[in-house]
Amino acid sequence: MSVTEAAGTRPRNETAPGAEPIIVVDNVSKSFGPLQVLHGVSLTIERGTMVAIVGRSGSGKSTLLRCMNALEEINGGTIQVCGNRVAMDDRASVKRLRSEVGMVFQSYNLFPHLTVLRNITLALTVVQKKSRADADAIAHKVLGLVGLADKAEAYPEQLSGGQAQRVAIARSLALSPKVLLFDEVTSALDPELTGEVLKVMEDLARDGMTMVLVTHEMAFARRLADIVVFMHQGKVWEAGPPAEIFADPKTPELRQFLSSGL
Amino acid sequence: MITFSSTHLIYLIEAARWTVLLSVLAFIGGGAFGLVLALGRVSQHKWLRWLSAAYIQIIQGTPLLVVLFLAYFGLSILGLDIPPIIAAGLSLTLYTSAFLGEIWRGCILSVPKTQWEASNCIGLSRMQQYRHVILPQAARIAIPPTVGFMVQIIKNTSITSIIGFVELARAGQIVNNSTFEPFITFVFVAIIYFAMCYPLSLASRHFERKLNVGN
Numbered sequence: 001m002s003v004t005e006a007a008g009t010r011p012r013n014e015t016a017p018g019a020e021p022i023i024v025v026d027n028v029s030k031s032f033g034p035l036q037v038l039h040g041v042s043l044t045i046e047r048g049t050m051v052a053i054v055g056r057s058g059s060g061k062s063t064l065l066r067c068m069n070a071l072e073e074i075n076g077g078t079i080q081v082c083g084n085r086v087a088m089d090d091r092a093s094v095k096r097l098r099s100e101v102g103m104v105f106q107s108y109n110l111f112p113h114l115t116v117l118r119n120i121t122l123a124l125t126v127v128q129k130k131s132r133a134d135a136d137a138i139a140h141k142v143l144g145l146v147g148l149a150d151k152a153e154a155y156p157e158q159l160s161g162g163q164a165q166r167v168a169i170a171r172s173l174a175l176s177p178k179v180l181l182f183d184e185v186t187s188a189l190d191p192e193l194t195g196e197v198l199k200v201m202e203d204l205a206r207d208g209m210t211m212v213l214v215t216h217e218m219a220f221a222r223r224l225a226d227i228v229v230f231m232h233q234g235k236v237w238e239a240g241p242p243a244e245i246f247a248d249p250k251t252p253e254l255r256q257f258l259s260s261g262l
Numbered sequence: 263m264i265t266f267s268s269t270h271l272i273y274l275i276e277a278a279r280w281t282v283l284l285s286v287l288a289f290i291g292g293g294a295f296g297l298v299l300a301l302g303r304v305s306q307h308k309w310l311r312w313l314s315a316a317y318i319q320i321i322q323g324t325p326l327l328v329v330l331f332l333a334y335f336g337l338s339i340l341g342l343d344i345p346p347i348i349a350a351g352l353s354l355t356l357y358t359s360a361f362l363g364e365i366w367r368g369c370i371l372s373v374p375k376t377q378w379e380a381s382n383c384i385g386l387s388r389m390q391q392y393r394h395v396i397l398p399q400a401a402r403i404a405i406p407p408t409v410g411f412m413v414q415i416i417k418n419t420s421i422t423s424i425i426g427f428v429e430l431a432r433a434g435q436i437v438n439n440s441t442f443e444p445f446i447t448f449v450f451v452a453i454i455y456f457a458m459c460y461p462l463s464l465a466s467r468h469f470e471r472k473l474n475v476g477n
Contacts, residue, residue: 098385111394122381
């Protein structure tokens with residue numbers, strides 16, 4: 001498939017998401033002790049777009065994603081999500097952030113002691129104070145969306161990796177977030193299971209969900225992302241539509257990264 | 263010559279009621295306070311961590327016997343008239359809480375950090391994370407060491423005989439002193455201890471299996 005064809009496979013692009021920023025990362029730096037992993041990263045993510053962050057291990061892409069969700073404290077710069085400045089020590093801002101941003105992890109992180117249904121309804125009943133019946137209805141709906149309607153009573157241990165990851169996506173979706181963050185969600189899966197997870201993500205993208213993914217799935221990023229961000233040495237090295245990024249890399253680092261066959 | 267009879271056996275069983283009562287006091291008091299200590303040890307507040315750690319260090323480094331003497335004789339020197347049951351209950355609570363606090367801290371820490379992150383990301387507060395995500399998982403890990411320690415406590419209640427409790431071990435001594443039949447006397451003492459400890463082990467296995475659902 002050529003790049004131009006690929007770019008056209010996403011119908012919602014035609015309806016133009018418009019320039020409404022939903023995440024604004026401005027000059028963010030982050031260190032772990034003496035090791036600086038983010039060097040003044042700036043990035044704007046617009047509503048209804050899918051942004052794929054790619055790069056080598058250690059390039060800071062996962063850290064950036066975790067900073068966006070206040071899982072890591074930043075040492076400089078600002079991050080705004082839905083107009084709300086993210087600060088880990090500001091409880092109100094974190095609470096608001098949690099209601100707006102969902103996150104899916106590489107290792108699924110389902111709660112092993114709870115059924116699939118309860119994994120999904122926990123926050124609905126405990127945080128959003130919904131009734132058990134309402135929460136169950138939402139859970140069944142999102143399980144249907146990820147194709148796991150029959151797994152409500154299973155425990156995480158009884159699921160395959162792909163199923164577990166789809167439950168994790170459903171758990172985030174149930175809270176109707178405005179943005180979903182995906183941190184290498186297919187890295188622990190074999191190609192077949194990866195396919196079923198990517199399918200769910202593709203459906204979400206087509207429905208207009210704002211998504212930021214850190215990924216090694218280049219073909220997926222090329223086909224579906226609106227913007228591909230290449231990170232290198234803790235900086236945004238190059239960013240742009242996949243057609244440009246993949247067909248015409250401007251820097252030798254990106255060229256080398258793309259040719260490394262990832 | 264007096265020989266070991268059913269009267270002696272009934273006397274032993276009656277004395278065992280003290281053992282049970284003291285053990286229950288230790289479990290309830292020590293369990294409740296131990297949970298507070300465990301949460302204090304993993305608290306986000308530095309001084310709470312420090313305070314719990316200091317308490318645990320001091321109690322763990324002090325023989326139960328000394329704690330008991332301090333509670334019973336020490337406090338009475340200060341003019342507080344402490345009934346033996348309060349002194350014994352208090353000492354066993356202090357002792358049990360320090361050990362359970364440290365055991366449970368380890369269990370809480372053994373729940374993967376990613377469980378904290380995932381529950382944080384769906385908006386749970388720290389208390390809600392403990393209640394719904396962390397403690398249920400820690401509890402499963404905690405059952406074997408907790409039961410093991412409870413069995414120790416049941417046997418350790420015998421130390422309260424020094425402040426006048428005629429609990430099972432002390433009653434055994436008394437019966438032996440009058441019958442001069444140490445073998446049969448202490449065999450019965452051992453059987454009664456076993457009858458108290460074994461159900462705990464069974465319950466432990468039952469709960470482990472029950473909580474292992476999905477794992």
